[in-house]
Each structure stands twice: as C-alpha cells, then as structure tokens.
Amino acid sequence: GNSVTQMEGPVTLSEEAFLTINCTYTATGYPSLFWYVQYPGEGLQLLLKATKADDKGSNKGFEATYRKETTSFHLEKGSVQVSDSAVYFCALSDRGGATNKLIFGTGTLLAVQP
Amino acid sequence: ETGVTQTPRHLVMGMTNKKSLKCEQHLGHNAMYWYKQSAKKPLELMFVYNFKEQTENNSVPSRFSPECPNSSHLFLHLHTLQPEDSALYLCASSQPESGANVLTFGAGSRLTVL
Numbered sequence: 001g002n003s004v005t006q007m008e009g010p011v012t013l014s015e016e017a018f019l020t021i022n023c024t025y026t027a028t029g030y031p032s033l034f035w036y037v038q039y040p041g042e043g044l045q046l047l048l049k050a051t052k053a054d055d056k057g058s059n060k061g062f063e064a065t066y067r068k069e070t071t072s073f074h075l076e077k078g079s080v081q082v083s084d085s086a087v088y089f090c091a092l093s094d095r096g097g098a099t100n101k102l103i104f105g106t107g108t109l110l111a112v113q114p
Numbered sequence: 115e116t117g118v119t120q121t122p123r124h125l126v127m128g129m130t131n132k133k134s135l136k137c138e139q140h141l142g143h144n145a146m147y148w149y150k151q152s153a154k155k156p157l158e159l160m161f162v163y164n165f166k167e168q169t170e171n172n173s174v175p176s177r178f179s180p181e182c183p184n185s186s187h188l189f190l191h192l193h194t195l196q197p198e199d200s201a202l203y204l205c206a207s208s209q210p211e212s213g214a215n216v217l218t219f220g221a222g223s224r225l226t227v228l
Binding site: 034036043046049107 | 118120154156157170204206215222
C-alpha cells in the first residue's frame, strides 16, 4: 500500500543553519504531497503542498520539490529560526477508496537553539 | 469561532468509564476525520465521514464509536478503553472536491486512560 518514510529525529540545529528533512514515498498513481507542521500544544497545520511532479511548494521560507524519479519530497529551509522548532510531518494524498485521505509519516522533531 | 474546535482538550478516564470527544468545524467542509497520534508512530487514520456517511473505518476496535450527526459535528464515543489507547486524538475536516485534499486540523484531545 501507499506509505511515507521520513527521517528520524530529533534534528537539532543552531539558529540560521540550513535545514533538510528527508521524505520519500511509495504510491501507485500520482498522489499530492504535503508537509504539515505541529507546534507544541497545537494540531497540525499545512505548511506547503505540491500536486504534480516537479512542482515546488513553498511557504515561510520552507521549500519542497516533488521528485517523481526519486519518489521524494524533501523539506528545506535556508536559515532556521528558534520559532521553527516543531514537529514536521510529510504526507501524501491517497485517492483510493470513496474519500481522499492523507497518509502521514512518523514526524520529525526539529529543535532550533539560539 | 473559526476553524476546527475540539473539546475537551484533556481527558483522564478509567477503563470502565464512558466519555465522548467532540469536534466542530465552521469551514463548510463536507468531510471529517478522526486520527490517533501516539508517540513515535505515524498518525493513524481511524474514521472518515463524507457528507455525514462513514466512508472509512480503519479496523478500529469497537470500543471507539464515531458519530456524525451533520457535516459540521463529529463525535468519538469512548467506552471500556485500555491504557494503550492513551494518545492525542485529532479531528480534521476537508473539502475533497476542491482538488488536493488539504486537511484542517483541530488542536486535539489528549486522552489518558488509567
């Protein structure tokens, strides 16, 4: 079945460092891909998305490119801030069944130190 | 209120208790979801409702009983739970017909089963 694999955390960085969180997927067809972020004590929020191959999603300085050839959707940010500390989830939209649903990875905790 | 609201935010219950979690969305969405979030595990999809009809039950034990009286409200009735059911329960809603299925999440209900 469809699945998402993302790098284990925690990822600990200093402020202004470069961030990469790896995400690969297994899917039949052409799913949409997402990154969600969960700040402490809150639910998940959509960070960015890409709906077809070679699309680049971007938001708040974060970017991810839908790579069909490598089945990847890695999250990057050029200069992280303390406020970016959160758990990041990669997900794909599974169009099987009667209703679209999202399949999530395990989440990667990012801790940014001042 | 806007977005997706979940109550209660925290719940502690014994194994013989009966309680309910409530979710309400004010976004005009037609689909609602229950997810279970446990430490170090991917988010687990539990139930999906589309236009008040259940379209997905992901092999959830019968001690969890969902109810969707209308497209804006979703309940999760709990009875005779086990300690391993302790987790964060997340409700989400979406408008699947709008293309890429973007889910909007509530802040979650933190459940502890003693």
